[in-house]
Structure formats: structure tokens, C-alpha cells
Amino acid sequence: MTIEVRNIVKQYGAFKALDNVDLRVADGELLALLGPSGSGKTSLLRIIAGLDWPDSGEVSFDGENALVRGAGERHVGFVFQHYALFRHMSVFENVAFGLRVQPRAVRKSEAQIRARVKELLDLVQLDWLANRYPSQLSGGQRQRIALARALAIEPRILLLDEPFGALDAKVRKELRQWLRTLHEEIHVTSIFVTHDQEEALEVANRVVVMDKGKIEQIGTPGDVYDNPATAFVHSFIGESIVLPVDISDGQVKLGHRPLNIDAGGAIGPSKLFVRRHDMQIGPVGEGALDGTVRRVRTFGPIQRADIALSGDDTLVEIDAPRDRPLTTGDAISLQPRRYRIFAAQE
């Protein structure tokens, strides 16, 4: 099932939750909506699900207008951050719910329902919990049950709203892997919302980065990390060193100091973005920047150092391999291997 979203606007009072959003999701894709809170990602997901309606714009599934249908008629599986399991029903009944509420004409027989629920519980590897109640399960188990329940109606689209947001780090990591594998198995078009970049980059085929109700960039995980389209994406995804620079006559200046790097077409007050591991360390005077090592920590294969840049003493944090050990007090130079310059926003 393909999903197409066109010119969606959604406003809550004076707050623009979604500002002219366009998005196409290909059949069988696993897409992540990534952004800080208030970026509109959950609003977009709820509009696709039919739990909210946009002020204007279109949503279509396989070219068919979805906005004329309510949530119950869209055949969408929705997984909530806080599971939203029915706590008065056993795990089995929770999963069976979507099958039991079908109109009598199309409802499966009791035996078929039992078989289907069993199959789904096997799929999420929790068949041994069938007779428990939600309050007796751990968070990770609850979310897997919520997923099995959403899949019971054989949804055309699976939507997950911060599915791992309420879980602790270790379980979250396991479930990420598991969701990835599950998607490869069932291949239903899926969109999940997250504010955790690691989660988005690790799980999704494509990542949609959102901020302030707008889409900043759509691309593969590698793409959004290596080629951020905007300053926001660069600073939101991965760790960045950000330096205010001024560009005139093609020359990039930090304060009054020329940096000897290519401006790439930018003019006026701008921001220089460099990944922490993209700073080449060299002897003083041989790089674009000079500085003094203030503090060094080591994490496995890398060393992380705070460098005070000469001139205005700005502190930057860099990651370097451990083959050239740094010690506090060393005077060094830094040369950005890869960098991007974006015009400074007001």
C-alpha cells in the first residue's frame, strides 16, 4: 500500500502543528518520522491513521482518498506509546479484539479466531502469556502484544507512535532489532514516529526529519547523516561542532581569522558544521584552526578531547582515533576533513 500526503496543514489555535507537509511512502517501506517534540510528527501519524483530521490537504492510500473514511474503515494498525491495552481482557482477548468486533457477515469462526491469535502470539514470541492480563506483563511484552493486536486485523498500513519511548534502553535496543526483522517477515507498509535518532537510523529504510511542522529532509539513514540538507538536520542528527563564521569574497573567517576552506557558495554570516570525528589533528600552524587540549577522555577505540580554540577560547569537543595520543596542554591544529556551511538563520 502506498501512502500519499499532500499539502497537509493542521493548526491548534495559534500553533501550526503541520505546515504544508508533502510525503510519499512506497509500498512495503519502513519509514521513520524523526524530530524533536512539537515537530508535528505525531500529528502527521494521527492524521494518516484517521484519529485526527487536517485543516486542509489530502491523504490517499493507493490513490484512494482516505480522508472520507474514519479510523475504523482505513484498516490501519496503530501502536501507541503507552500500549493502550485493554486491561480487563487477557492477552489472548486483547489480540482477538479486532477479529471479534468485525461485522457478523465477515467475522471468522471461533476456531479461526483462536488459530489466528495463536499465530500472532507465536509471531511476537509470547504465546506462553496468552492467559495473563496486561498488568502482569513487562513493558516490552506489553508493546509486543499491542503490536500483535494491531496486526490481527491484517492492516494495510502499520503506524507506530513512539513505540519504544516508554521502555528502558536495553529492551528498546532488543525491540528495535526485532521490529526490523518482523518487518522483513510481514512486509507491511509501516511508519513509526520517534525522537530518538539512533532508533530512526537503525530501523528505518528511509528517514523523514521534521521540525516545527515542516519536513526538513527525506532520505536514507546514510543520507541524512552524511549529507544533511539543513542546519537543523546537521545539528539534530549526530554530534556536530558548530562555529559561527563570516563569509566575504569567498573567504571564510572565524572572528578575524581566515580559515582557508572553501565557502561553497555561502555569503555573509553563516555557521560551519563539522562532525566531531571529522577534525584532523596536526601540528600547530598546519590546520585551519589552532587550539590547546583541555581535557581528554577515552571511550574504547576513540579519545574525546575538549579543545580551546586560540583566539576566543571557544571549547569544541572532538573525537579522534587513539593512535595519536593527546595530553592536556598540547598545542595542536585542527583541519576539518568534511564540513558543511549553512547560512545563519535569524
Place this chain on the structure above:
Amino acid sequence: MSAAPKRSALPGFGLSMGLTLTWLSLLILIPLAGLFVKTADLSLSQFIDTVTSNRTLHALRISFGLAFAAALVNLVAGLIIVWALVRYRFPGRRLFDAIVDIPFALPTAVAGIALTTLFAQNGWLGAPLASLGIKVAFTPLGIFLAMVFIGIPFVVRTVQPVLIDLDVEIEEAAVCLGASRWQTITRVIIPSLTPAILTGFALAFARAVGEYGSVIFIAGNLPNVSEIAPLLIVIRLSEFRYADATAIAVVMLVVSFLIIFLLNRLQRWAQTRALAVS
């Protein structure tokens, strides 16, 4: 080895348990025991005669039967009121919310007189009803009405906080799974509220069984027609037949206790099912 006293993170069990028992004894158990002691003045056959006389049986039937019916009506009406108060925002909502409590605060005699005036054959509501052939005041229907009036806040106030806490996501989940509005209400919302609904029902029922003040004004108090058990007790007292009065009271007490105990068990069962601990 000396047995060290068991340490607990919550000290003060002895003190609080002692206070609880003393308090319960002074206020509830000792007066109730007096009831049984007084009743013991009657021989067994006298006791059976008293409580199985037509008039007594009828009064008990009226009290318990109408209280049950009134609690049922309150259950439905209360749920609808709670739903409106919790789920919708409308002008005057806080005012309506406050009005629900009036039956709690109003002196029951005032309520009884007001209802009687309203539903008497020449009253604002009584007159049109009378022209339809429906008599309310001075009939069991009037008793039922008074019981509905005094019971409504119990259902509203017990269910309201639970519905406020009920996550809207639960309903959204049901809708996404294809449930109709009706299915969502009957299969998801009502079952989630069941423990609170049962508690509210039990309270409304208990209050209606024991209600005296508002009922006697509207009941007409005809023996074997519209006489409630509490009134019969008062009549026996005024005739100085104290043991007869306590005998009826004992029956009311035991039946009420059994019903409320049962409702409590039911409520506990519904609750543990919802919040089962592993």
C-alpha cells in the same frame, strides 16, 4: 534464639488497628449488638411471626425491591451524566457538576416535601401525569422516585474519577481495530469502569434501602401498599413494641449486609481482574 519483632517499612500497625477496632466497636458494632440483644426478648416463634407477617413482608419487599430498581435506574442515568460531565466541555458544566451533589446536602424532608408538591395530583408534574392516568405521589412509584433522587450522586461521584483517568487512547485503539461506537462502549469502556460502577450501585442501593425522610412524605404510607420498612419500624416504636421494631431492623440489617457484601465481592473480583498482580 529470641524472636526479634518483625520489622516493617510501615510501622504503626498495632496502633492503627487498635484505633480502628475501638472506633468501629463504639460507633457501629456495639449499637448493632444492642439491636440483636433487644430482639432476643422475642421467642423464636414470635420473631418468625413478626417478620413473616404480611405487613412486614410487604414493607420489606417495597424497601428492598424499590431500592434495587432505583439503584438500577441511577446506574444508567448516573453513567450518562458522568459521561457528559467528563467527556464534553459545555457552558455551565461546573454548575451541573455542583448540582449533582444537592441530594447529598439537602435535608431529606425538604426533598420529600418538594417532590410531593411537584407530583401531587394538582402539582406541576403530577397534574399532567394524572391526566394520563399515572399517579405518582402516595404510591410506590413516588417512593421509587424519591429513592432515585437521593441515590444519583453516589453513582456519579464514584464513577467520575475513574472515567477521568481512563485513557482516551484505549478508545482510539478500539476504533482503529474496527470497533463500532457501541462495541467500544460495551466492550471496552463499561468493563473498565465496572468496579467503580458496582461500588456506586452498592452505595446508591444502601442509601435507598435506609432512606426515611424524603420517602415518608411522598409515600402516602398505606400499610400493604406504600409502606416502607423503616417507617414500619418507627410505627412499632410508637406503639412501644420495641422488640418487634428491632426484629424488623435485624432482618433489614442482615439482608442489607448480605447484599452489600456480595456487591463488594463482585467489585473486588472485577478490580483484581483488571489489576491482577502476578
